[in-house]
Amino acid sequence: MSPALELQTNSETEDRQAGTLRRLTSAAAGSRIGVTEVIALIVLALAAVAALWPGLLTGVDPLTGNPADRLLPPSAEHVFGTDQLGRDVFSRTVHGSAQTLSASLAAVLIGVGVGVLLGLLSGYFTGAVDAIFMRTVDVLQAVPGLLLSMAVITALGFGTLNVAVAVGVAAVPSFARLTRAEVIRWRAAEFVRAARADGLSAAAVLARHILPQVKGPIGALLALEFGSAVLAVSALSFLGFGAPPPQPEWGLLVSEGRDFLAAAWWMTTFPGLVVAAVVLAANRLSHAVNSEKGFR
Amino acid sequence: MSLRFLASRLAQGLLVLWIAFTLSFFLLYWLPGDPVITMLGAGGELQSFDPAEVARLRAEFHLDQPLIVQYLFAFGSLLRFDLGTSIQAGTPVTEAIASALPSTLALAALALVIALLVGIIIAVSATLSRRPLLRDALAALPGLGVALPTFWVGLMLLQFFSFRLPLFPAVSDGTPAAIVLPAVTLAIPLSAIIAQVLFRSLQNAWVQPFVTTFHASGYTRLRLLLRQALPVALLPTLTMGGVLFGQALAGSVVVENVFSRQGLGRLAQTAVTGQDIPLVQGIVLFAAAVFVLVNLITDLSYPLLDPRLRAARRTRRTSTVTEAAHQERGSDVANPVPSSATAGSEGARA
Numbered sequence: 001m002s003p004a005l006e007l008q009t010n011s012e013t014e015d016r017q018a019g020t021l022r023r024l025t026s027a028a029a030g031s032r033i034g035v036t037e038v039i040a041l042i043v044l045a046l047a048a049v050a051a052l053w054p055g056l057l058t059g060v061d062p063l064t065g066n067p068a069d070r071l072l073p074p075s076a077e078h079v080f081g082t083d084q085l086g087r088d089v090f091s092r093t094v095h096g097s098a099q100t101l102s103a104s105l106a107a108v109l110i111g112v113g114v115g116v117l118l119g120l121l122s123g124y125f126t127g128a129v130d131a132i133f134m135r136t137v138d139v140l141q142a143v144p145g146l147l148l149s150m151a152v153i154t155a156l157g158f159g160t161l162n163v164a165v166a167v168g169v170a171a172v173p174s175f176a177r178l179t180r181a182e183v184i185r186w187r188a189a190e191f192v193r194a195a196r197a198d199g200l201s202a203a204a205v206l207a208r209h210i211l212p213q214v215k216g217p218i219g220a221l222l223a224l225e226f227g228s229a230v231l232a233v234s235a236l237s238f239l240g241f242g243a244p245p246p247q248p249e250w251g252l253l254v255s256e257g258r259d260f261l262a263a264a265w266w267m268t269t270f271p272g273l274v275v276a277a278v279v280l281a282a283n284r285l286s287h288a289v290n291s292e293k294g295f296r
Numbered sequence: 297m298s299l300r301f302l303a304s305r306l307a308q309g310l311l312v313l314w315i316a317f318t319l320s321f322f323l324l325y326w327l328p329g330d331p332v333i334t335m336l337g338a339g340g341e342l343q344s345f346d347p348a349e350v351a352r353l354r355a356e357f358h359l360d361q362p363l364i365v366q367y368l369f370a371f372g373s374l375l376r377f378d379l380g381t382s383i384q385a386g387t388p389v390t391e392a393i394a395s396a397l398p399s400t401l402a403l404a405a406l407a408l409v410i411a412l413l414v415g416i417i418i419a420v421s422a423t424l425s426r427r428p429l430l431r432d433a434l435a436a437l438p439g440l441g442v443a444l445p446t447f448w449v450g451l452m453l454l455q456f457f458s459f460r461l462p463l464f465p466a467v468s469d470g471t472p473a474a475i476v477l478p479a480v481t482l483a484i485p486l487s488a489i490i491a492q493v494l495f496r497s498l499q500n501a502w503v504q505p506f507v508t509t510f511h512a513s514g515y516t517r518l519r520l521l522l523r524q525a526l527p528v529a530l531l532p533t534l535t536m537g538g539v540l541f542g543q544a545l546a547g548s549v550v551v552e553n554v555f556s557r558q559g560l561g562r563l564a565q566t567a568v569t570g571q572d573i574p575l576v577q578g579i580v581l582f583a584a585a586v587f588v589l590v591n592l593i594t595d596l597s598y599p600l601l602d603p604r605l606r607a608a609r610r611t612r613r614t615s616t617v618t619e620a621a622h623q624e625r626g627s628d629v630a631n632p633v634p635s636s637a638t639a640g641s642e643g644a645r646a
Contacts, residue, residue: 139316142538142584144546150568154576155323231445235550238447239565254448258554261451262459269455272448279443 037288040281047278050097060088062095062248071264081266083256093271096248099160100237101278104229106164111171111229112222116214118172119179120206124187134180137173145170149232153241160243167232171225178221182214220289227282234275250275305595309588316584317374317577321367324573379581380574384566389578392563400559403551404544406475407482411540414483415490415533416526422491423498424521435495441488446547450481450554468557478555482547486540493536497529504528531602538591545583 050057065086072082080089122133140148145167152166186192187210195209236242237251245252250271257267354360358369373380379389422434457477458466468474501507502525510520548561560579567575 135311135315136319138312139319139584142312142316142542142587143580144542144583144587146546146549147564147580147583150549150564151320151323151576151580154568154571154573155326227443231443234445235447238445239549239553241568251445251447254445254451258451261455265455268448268451272445272451275445275448276443279445280440283439283443 036284040284040288043277043281044285047097047101047281050094051101052098054091054094054098057094058088058091060091062087062092063246071260073264074266074270080270081264083264083267084260089253089267089270092248092253093250093274096250096253096271097274099243099247100230100233100250100275103160103164103233103242104167104226106161107167107171107229107233108222108226110165110168111225112175112218114168115172115175116179116218118176119181120183120210120214122176123180123183124202124206124210130180133176137176140169141173145228145232146235149236150241153236158241158244160237160247160249163233163236163242166236167229170232171229174221174225175218178217179214182217183210186210186213220286223282223286223289227279227286230275230279230282302596305592309592312588313581313584317371317581318367320577320580321370322363324577325363325366374581379578382567382572382575384570384572384575389574392575393560393578393582396558396560396563399557400545400548400552400561403475403478403482403548403557403559404541406479407486407544407547408540410479410483411486411490414487415494418487418491419494419498419529420521420526422495423502423525424517438488438491438495441484441491444484446481446485446550447554449484450478450551453477453481454554466555468555474555474557478551478557481554482544482551485547486543489536489540489543490533494529494533497532498525501525501529531598534598534601535594537594538587541590542583542587545586 046057065082065088067086069078069082069086070084072078072086074081078088078090080093082088083092118133118137122130143151148170149163149166152169153162156162156165183206192205192209195205200208233242234249234251234254237249238255239251240255242249242252245256253271254268254275257264257271260267351360358366361369370380377390379393381387382389382392385392418434418437422431425431425434454466454477457463463473464477465471465474468478498521502521504525507520507525510524511517515524545560548559549564550561551557552559552561553565560582563575564579566572567579
């Protein structure tokens, strides 16, 4: 099933299921922004603030701990509790968002950049270009995303930037497929044929006439893929392929709490909940963008 | 027709595998590091190497040859199902994969069974439910399932069912109970994908004329759904087979790490950590081969399972079965080819 199709059918289902809730909660009658979308926006805004200005959310140093405060359960002072070195888990989570979110963002940008380019060229120039690009995309899709990312990491080495590149490579196929399907849909449209008859170059037709049509669906996929990228980046960081400790990356935070699972549940529970909340919010927003614009 | 269809699908699959081999070869072997030094020194503790020994090993792995010659050597070996030698273990890659496989297969099989059951239950009860709130809640479950990080779910299950309530062992100790928590962890994202696809196709099947006819002739909703709509709706789910297998394989990397199990996922992780290039390439190729094979089987079994396609095939000589499938069921069928199914792309890399 093409991603575009999936997004579309998703949004239809969404419309139906969110209908009741929306009617009850929607502030303005006729507005399509429901309470879940508002919550999603708040979660993403908080995550962005944490990544850009962590000092606004916590004044505690994420790297230095107080040995007297080891393994304290959540309290008013330490909302997420403290770890085995007496470091504040909330502060570490807030400061970890910059690494995790910027890596996820970089990954999605790589995926959308390469994927859209491949899709545009593949959909516009049929034949050999299409065949070569699409078989390459087939291969990228035949290998499960996480394994593909791990292969790229083997080649590039560990570290947050390399994780971002690796996750980005795995995100290329879905963007390439969606873009190609959209280009094929618009290629035969009258305004595109008119532009070509006017003697516009292929690059100009693609950039000025086709890309604007494709932008919307790609935007929705962008939000969805951002959620997946957050999951992939934190999974790779959990496996130890990201930044080395004591850097507070979300996946690494969960993995650090593993040895204290029985004694200090808060060390793994809260950072993982934050990851889940951000992914849920991104997915929710993707559905909202889709149903708002009514793509296809 | 059928034979030609089989041959063309087989050729497509082999082409994908060949490109996968070529891409992974040039990605992994065009590296600044020296695998022989890695093999001898295993990282940091560098001592002086015997230059003769280094040269001998380089010659043994054809590393003294130009890259293109290395590629041809490796491709020749691949044709004999020889994926090279693991740098860390010194054993053939095929052997390493074969010995890790059974444990992961058992885990993945159990996870798929659980996922199928849970997915069907969620989709069926969401379709049957007459209360909008309950229906909304059930339909929202898959979205939650794909958003939860697998490694975190595993640790939460460990915390509750191994430490709080000592129901299951925390590490794999060989008892049958030890596989339950890993399989449940692996099953959650899989069941979310299945439930999503199935719920959508059940809704499509629910408005088909034959369902209305049966309803009019006095079938109960439950019987109608289970006996008439579900078999039709399960077919599109079948095309997700390749994706689900891939997800299970990728998920096993995380799950086997969390539950300290041996298996293919654990092998992949140690291979990447130790920069064991032949082993990494072997596992990537194995995953691609499984994906291609599952999709091939899906393609071939689809017309056997859907009687409408047999009729379609007789009348449509020029088109492939897959195309017939598209036309038969509107646009809702995922395209069952290597290029298929990004449905559930939300959970694709969880």
